[in-house]
Amino acid sequence: MNLRRLLWPLVVFLFSANLVFALQVSHTPASESPLPPLPQDANQYVRGIVKNELNADATDHSHWRYHIHREDDKGSQDRDVIETKDGEIARTLLINGRPLTPQDRVNDDARMKKLVQDASDRAKREKRLKDDSDRVTQMFKAIPDAFVFKYDGEENGQVRLTFFPNPHYEAPNRELQVFKSLSGKMWIDRAGGRLTRMDGTLFEDVTFGWGLLGRLNKGGTFSVIQSRVGDDHWEVVSLDVKMSGHAVIFKTINVKQMQRLTDFRRVSDDLTIAQAYQMLVNPENPVSAESQLGTAKPR
Numbered sequence: 001m002n003l004r005r006l007l008w009p010l011v012v013f014l015f016s017a018n019l020v021f022a023l024q025v026s027h028t029p030a031s032e033s034p035l036p037p038l039p040q041d042a043n044q045y046v047r048g049i050v051k052n053e054l055n056a057d058a059t060d061h062s063h064w065r066y067h068i069h070r071e072d073d074k075g076s077q078d079r080d081v082i083e084t085k086d087g088e089i090a091r092t093l094l095i096n097g098r099p100l101t102p103q104d105r106v107n108d109d110a111r112m113k114k115l116v117q118d119a120s121d122r123a124k125r126e127k128r129l130k131d132d133s134d135r136v137t138q139m140f141k142a143i144p145d146a147f148v149f150k151y152d153g154e155e156n157g158q159v160r161l162t163f164f165p166n167p168h169y170e171a172p173n174r175e176l177q178v179f180k181s182l183s184g185k186m187w188i189d190r191a192g193g194r195l196t197r198m199d200g201t202l203f204e205d206v207t208f209g210w211g212l213l214g215r216l217n218k219g220g221t222f223s224v225i226q227s228r229v230g231d232d233h234w235e236v237v238s239l240d241v242k243m244s245g246h247a248v249i250f251k252t253i254n255v256k257q258m259q260r261l262t263d264f265r266r267v268s269d270d271l272t273i274a275q276a277y278q279m280l281v282n283p284e285n286p287v288s289a290e291s292q293l294g295t296a297k298p299r
Contacts, residue, residue, distance in 0.1 A: 035190055042149035042161055046186070050144055052193045054137070062233055063271060065279075067093075067263040073256055080280055086273035087126055089115055091280040109281070116277045139176065145169055146179040149186070158196060159188045178216070181206045194234055199223045202243070216245040229264035237261045 039045045063083040068090070070077050078094035092100060092108045100108060115122060147163040154160065164183040171177045184200035199222070206216040220243030227237045239259040267276075 038151070038159065038190075042151050043144055043147075045159075045188075046149050046161065047144040049188055049193060049195055050140060053195055054140065056194075056234065057137075060233060061269060062231070063267050063269055064229070064233070064235070065265045065267050066229075066235075066261050069260045069262075071256075071258045082267060082271070082276040082279060084267075084271045084273045084276045085269070087115075087122055087129075089273050089276050089280065112277055112280070116274050122273070135175065142176055142179065146171070146176065147182075152185065154190070155187075157190055159190050161186045161188070178202075178206050181218075192228065194228070195226055197223070197225045206245075216243060220244065230266055233264075233266075235261060235264065 039048075063085070065080070065082045068079050068081055070079075075096045076094075077092060077096075079090040079092050081088055081090040089112060091112060092104075094100075095104065115125075146166055146169045148166050149161045149163050152160045152162045162183075162185050165180050169179070171179065181202050181204045182200050183203050184198065186195065186199075187197040188194065189196050202216060202218055202220040205218050221241075222243075223238070223240045224236055225238035226234050229235045229237070237260065239257065241255060241257040243255045
């Protein structure tokens with residue numbers, strides 16, 4: 001499970017100035033033994049689920065290969081992605097639904113080679129990702145305190161809850177102030193104890209610096225779906241963000257983003273980024289130490 005992807009819609013809400021996966025979520029098989037009753041306090045229940053998600057994120061170090069389709073205001077891209085112990089690497093397959101031109105393919109291959117060969121470039125990227133992940137973790141931990149949850153029924157083995165801002169919550173920083181204007185619904189796989197879906201809506205404008213630094217308009221929405229994709233590994237398989245506003249004095253923000261992640265296959269936990277590169281560009285050839293980019297033995 002990737003916490004960064006799970007709460008990335010909220011990060012987009014805050015930093016945008018700079019599927020639905022067929023709506024089918026893979027559920028954990030129902031247990032043969034009766035499930036324990038839900039806590040009377042819905043916030044207590046959500047607090048336990050948040051703890052489960054954080055523990056899973058900290059202990060699941062498996063790596064996966066998957067297909068990602070992404071659409072935004074600039075168009076769409078399809079990529080073949082492989083996670084490795086050195087970070088992830090992706091090969092572009094389609095741009096706006098069409099195969100790459102010869103020049104686009106040259107440019108895309110050059111981008112991948114630079115990522116493999118330039119350790120400093122990878123370090124900078126990983127630093128950015130870690131900073132994003134730290135922000136997401138902080139936001140995720142705040143959820144049980146920032147919102148009031150209410151049970152809203154059960155469907156297909158999932159517990160459905162509604163949430164709205166806790167009037168007594170004091171946001172510790174500007175980033176978490178967005179929670180004061182957010183409401184929505186959450187779905188939890190009861191047997192697995194995992195979050196499967198979260199939908200949110202801004203029910204009022206969110207302003208930063210009295211509106212001079214930025215404003216996110218009322219009505220912005222996000223929807224994120226998480227699913228068990230293999231073994232006991234969960235991933236965000238669907239993401240949909242729609243919002244508008246302005247930042248840094250009148251710079252218009254219009255964000256529409258959709259992502260669908262499919263075709264998950266587990267890869268070796270020891271896979272290097274150089275080996276993953278070879279898998280992406282030579283799918284029919286086996287990977288060996290000698291074939292790694294930049295590490296081939298001289299003849």
